[in-house]
Amino acid sequence: MGADHEGGVRRRPVRAVVYAVCGVVLLAGCASMPDSGDLRDVESTPRQDAQVRVFAMPPAEDAQPGEIVQGFLEALTSDDPNYDTARKYLAADAAKKWRPERLTTVLSDGPSIVPDPQPGGREDAGSVSYTLAGDSVATVDAKQAYAPADGPYSKKLRLTRDAKTRQWRITSLPPGVVMGKSDFQRNYKSRDKYYFASNTWVGTSGQPVAVADPVFVREGVDPMTQVVRSLISGPTSRLSPVVRSSFPTGAALRKGTASLTPDDQNVLTVPLNDKASGVGVAQCDEMATQLLFTLRNMTPTVDTVDLRGTGGRRLCELTENRAERIAWDAAAKSPEYLYFLDSKHRLVRMVGGSPGTSAVPVPGALGESGKELRSVAVSRDERTAAGVGIDGGSLYVTSLTSSGSLGDAVVTSQGATKDDRLTTPSWDARGDLWVADRDPHDARLLLLEQGRGEPVTVQTPQLPGRIKDVRVAADGVRIALVVEKDGKQSLLVGRIERDSPEGNPVSVTDLRSVTPELEEVTAVSWAGDSRLVVAGQEHGGLLQMRYVQVDGSTPEGLAPAALSGVKAITASEDEGLPLVAYSEDGIVRLPSGGQWQKVVKDGYAPVYPG
Template sequence: MGADHDGGRRRTPLRATAYAACGVVLLAGCASMPDHGDLSDVESTPRQETQVRVFAMPPRDDAQPAEIVQGFLEALTSDDPRYSTARQYLTPAAARTWEPERSTTVLADGPGTLAGQSGGREEGDDFTFTLTGTKVADIDAQQSYTPAAGDYTQTVHLTRDKKTRQWRIDALPEGVVMGKSDFQRNYMSVNKYYFASHTASAGSGQPMAVADPVFVRERVDPMTQIVRSVLDGPTSWLRPVVRSSFPTGTALARGAALAPDDQNRLTVPLNDKAARIGHGKCEEMAAQLLFSLQSLAPTVDEIELRAGSRQLCSLTDDRATAVAERGAETHAAYLYFVDGRHRLVRMSSTGGNSAKADAVPGPLGDGSTAFRSMAVARDEHTAAGVALDGRSLYVTSMVADSSLGDPALTSKGKTENDRLTAPSWDRQGDLWIADRNPADPRLLLLEQGGGEPLEVLTPGLDGRIKTVRVAADGARIALVVEKGGKQSLLIGRIERDKNGDKPTVSVQELRSTTPDLEQVTAVTWAGDSRLVVVGRESGGVEQAQYVQCDGSVPETGTLPGLTEVKSIAASEDGDAPLFATSKDGLLWLPGGSGWRTLKETASAALYPG
């Protein structure tokens, strides 16, 4: 499972497929397994660092039930595009009805197999195995990942053909099941992109691109897979808040297999459903595909769309930035932090021991008012600050002659911990914050950073919000929620209904992205679908790690150790360094090395957002 990166795929760059020993790696499907008795495990194939194609062997003549089940489970982990070898372990009827693309269940280890008893007939032509394991995740038919927990128990039934006397599986669970290491070897995480339905960039007015992470089989023509997935539409969770520019029914032309040419241009042949679209809509379609494919193969820098023999449009990487905006393409001019005097200061976002910090212009940086948390708008012209006691929120311009003015929001909480959280901006210019007052806990939205605060509905929220971090696209939000002394990180989609006199905003279908953590100290978005989280598991030590917004963990998930973290700052731009504040002061993480201490005193670090 890969890490989100600006303009790049979340694992390693796309490489030509290598074939081991001038051929392929074959899964023998012939390991010995008892026909009855104790629980045994199907060994998960160790993670391989080199790119190899793995194919399974078909069942051998007179294979016994245990060998058939073993061979079938191993065939599920192969690179066979249509699972044709796995189907050979099934009866003809089961092979016709089995739908491996319907789901994938990921277990902590390979599935265990517990042999049952025969059906009791004299011929002994029935046998049953129970597959067991501990669930880690489920991947649905839309290729969407969901963390899972609990026991996995499913039954596989075998029968012996009356004519051939060969054992075959005639009843089995739907979809595919495999161990975590096989899943990591077989699948890769890729962002596909759509456009936010109700938000646009405040600066350019362009539509905001929203990442929709899915998992595709890494060595089974992933480029064609991801294009088909984009055309099929967004996943169910994201669909209510995004749109696709592709007309309904648009699909790849029959038999299309995609590969870029030697100019890094990819030609995508579509069916006639796209033949009559206008040029502007066509460029949005091309931008969706270009953003999506660059998370798989960064070298692709032009998309050409065709319908039949006619070119619809062509879009280069440079031109795509004029069609739509996405967080990973936006580069912050400064890193900001709250210094020892409780004022807002900034320095070059590239970091470095020689970087010099200066107070921002205006009342947030002049020291006249003490602040405990800040948020800088993504255009870097406006900022919001929560006063040191947590009671008042101020919003003002970062220019020398601006004034602080009256608070935009005031909490009535009795203690500092029962008042306002740190604020957060989306790219539309809206400001998000939570009031932790136990008597009236609320998630609030200030449109364009001002006006009457709008209470955001949070159906299903169980606990009190500790941290608010809205994604740049304004379609998703990360909330750290406390309950019973524990914290969890939840991601929700932001739904906006502007019908009637008063708009309604809600956060729907909150889902946990860090089910193994019981304490979450800090969180920030670090890409279009990736976050950095500081927290600890039960009985563990605090650590910083990357997580995907779908709850999967990239291969390079764990970051160098930190202690007593107060805040962490990351940019959606994957090339920008990480910053953090801890008991050691302000730290930064240059690429490929450990944390380094800067000569600054800081209580909170932040990028715009």
């Protein structure tokens, strides 16, 4: 981009990189600021090993305006905790007003720096301005929530020469921070923080349901403390209407708490301010559960949290094992079986994660050969199943017991063809069953509470087309919809709202595309608390399989191994279980770190519970 600008913008990053290897800190040759006034694009740093730390350089004496701009933009990509070095490039008043934490703008590459024409065709000796330009990829807001973005980025930045010091400093700048995609990937990492679904409980003990709320934190700047502060401050705006936090309003880390680190017994002590000091034991246990769910998989390991109030008084102490009994979380619930339909169109099952290939019919009506099925879904507790008849027109619900009978269809469709009738059904943790009728003359998304009773028509005011497929998240507050319009399909994730202020008993709102580059979506499944696996293709491209986050970002790690002819796919929120697909080779599975393996040739429609 920059090389096309008048004056020939050259690319060369200007930064100091410090490598920490085996506990020894080695200073890599620090690049100096350019000694000429030529401008260069701020090129993104290639993604580095996690041990690489990048530190900013302060402005050089008598640096020219172009050097100040470049140095400032480079400083934004460093691991400086409070951007103190970046502020040295700003005039005093601008430094006070600048709030880098309020917005991060991600561009496809580092921003191009374009000098603006000076009034009258000559340089003003006291003030100059530049335009920062690029192609937007995403933004991260003040709540640290990621959102994909598209379109050109163009913002003004002005510098003034200080009358006393004669040094150039930035006096006006765009809000927040701007950087290229590879710098963002190096600096930031997605972390799930956890809340509870509003007014939702499961099981006889009435466990609240945990909901993952992904945010991006700066990985090189004490991520554990960052994510704890973010958790306590409350959910992102997208989830706030449908989740609750057990942390009281106004709760925060105690003033003066700079960093949180677990001790050698993996116990993390969390000192809280006065707003949290009056909580009871049950509420405190829920607060601790939110913390433990949020901090799992972080380094160093946290096995126990110890919440402290005023004067260091212990509010509660909770272990990870106890936390899993306090709240229901799909990622901690490993399903007992994998289910699919055999050559007789019966529902069969095999032990989940088993390397074997033998399956047996499930107990009850759906395991008998009397009713041929097209698709199925098994409830999260694996006690109930829903099956769509072979013609796609009828949905049946029955228990997975030997005494379970089929009964009458709970939903029927009048669509003219199989593809115009019912989708594969899907269960959430509440025990509610979701299915869409694709009849062009009566297209609708339906909910059967507890899998029975009169179907409720779900309001979908933002739906841009006809639903082709439905996958509800275990938490019951998010839903993935494959939507078709004008022959193209897109994968949208929306928020499920119950008893909304508008009077709708159930509605799906805030639908957002998480795979805008795909124009055909063949199959989709939830594959974690905030992750989906998708099979689809771009315009003119080959079928591909990938993981995507619910916020539209791309998770770290490799995509699943290529598989031709994918027709259906299923994954468990327990990421230790293999991915399973129905392809031209029949039912196949993908163990972690392995290659696709054939399970059975004559089988289709594989599903884990949900």
